[in-house]
Amino acid sequence: MGEGLDGVVAAMCGTHAQIMAAAEASIGLRAGATRAHVRDALWNTRALVKTYGPRGTVHLLPARDLPRWVGALSSVPHAHHAAPAPVRMTPEQTGQVVAAIREAVRSGPLTIDELSEAVVAATGPWADELVMPAFQGRWPRWRQAMPVAAHRGAFVFGPARGRKVTYAAAPDARTAPDDGLAWLVRSYLTAYGPATPAQFAQWAGGPARWGAEAFARVELEQVLLEGEPAFVLAGDTGVPAERPRSVRLLPYFDAYVVAGRPRELLYPGEAAARALNGGQAGNFPVLLVDGEVSGVWHSRRSGSRMDITVETLRDLTPAQSRELADQVERLGVVMEARPRLTLGPVAVGPHA
The missing domain is CATH 1.10.10 (Arc Repressor Mutant, subunit A)
Known part of the structure; x- marks a missing residue:
């Protein structure tokens, strides 16, 4: 199954994985796979890797394509002056941190505390200064360089150690043979x-x-x-003879809505106000009807039971209603749960 999944992820240009369950749903719904298959491809067969991808956000990428991703994303100009002066790092300091991370993870996966200790030991006390605003405190200065380090192939995410995230050496992130x-x-x-x-x-x-x-x-x-x-x-100018007709449930930060442009076509009418978050896509799971956002949805899991609430922004035909019910059942298979559909308002706000 891993072989097929990396092809699906490649066709998506990566799968956003800040919310791992959403990444599993994005891939599973497209590939006819379960979340167990996705996890196997990530941690056992290693057909997929978890790392920082487009926009410096966590993604799943095909391991086979990692050298090309490194070649592409390492070319993005790094905005050294984007952070406030007391927080920012110089290009030289960033290079030191990247090199320290690359060297530290060669010996095996490290937790963030272990990695921090190694980076500070290799670079100096400036890297340990608590200057980065975090959720309920501050992080050391060096951590702002982690997306850059990943884009340069210094590390990928490793398997969890209990509840702790680990960071590991990239499987093979040498410069790609092509552009x-x-x-x-x-x-x-x-x-x-x-x-x-x-x-x-x-x-x-x-x-x-x-x-x-x-x-x-x-x-x-x-x-x-x-x-x-x-x-x-060049040459890719063909269009379908008929407009696609389908009903789909897309999870948080699905690649289709994040990359889809122009937004006014993808989010017509009241969909823009309901399903975008200040113009940003992906913060709501969406109902897609014939390629357009036509509602939002939310799931709540309790044991093996998964309650799915869908708020529609348009009337569905009987055939579309049946296809929505089929999508809910399919999502249950992907997430290895027993789904139950409710049509009604979604009270949950956007994900950060």
Whole structure:
């Protein structure tokens, strides 16, 4: 199953995994797999890796593609001056932290406390200064470099040690034999084109100029999307004869809604006010009808029981209602639970 799952994740251009259950649902619903299959691909067969991906957020990526991801994301200009002056690190300090992380995890997976001790020992007391605002306190200065370190292939997430997260050596993150950035543009446009360089840059977490330079590496064709210029891969101008017809449940931060542009087409009418969070996509699980966001949903699990509440923003036909019920059953299989569907308001607010 791992072989098939890495292909699904590759087609998605990575799976957002800040909420692991949502990542399992995103993959399982597409692949006809269960959460157990996803976990096996991640921790046993190692077909997948967990690391910092686009926008510096936690993602699952195909292990086979990690060198290309490193090549692409390490090219994103690092904004050393983005943090306030008392918090920020110099480029030299960032390089020291990256090297210290890479060396520390070679001996095996480390918890954050173990990794912190190793990094501070290798770099100096400045790295241990508690300057980064955290959930209920402050983190040491060096931790702001973790996404950069991951983008440079210094580490990936390791298997949990009890309830503690660990960090491990990347399986093979040497520089890819081809142009990783051009590869990522091609992968992105295959999945989410037509798109603009600015949209690609926003999705990846880089500045607009970097996005334009990335697009210049690939042979493209300009098209019009709703009257606005955008790009596809050269020759990839075919469109379906008919508009897709389907009902889908997408979990938090699903790749389709995070990458999908333009937002006004994906979130028509009242969907924008109900399912976006200040213009940001992914903070609500959504009901998708014929490719458009048409509601939100929430699940609550108790043992093997999973209660799923769906708030629709449009009337469903009898056929769509049946397909929604089928989606709920399918989600239950993916999450290894006994689902129960309720139609009604969702009171839970957006995820941070």
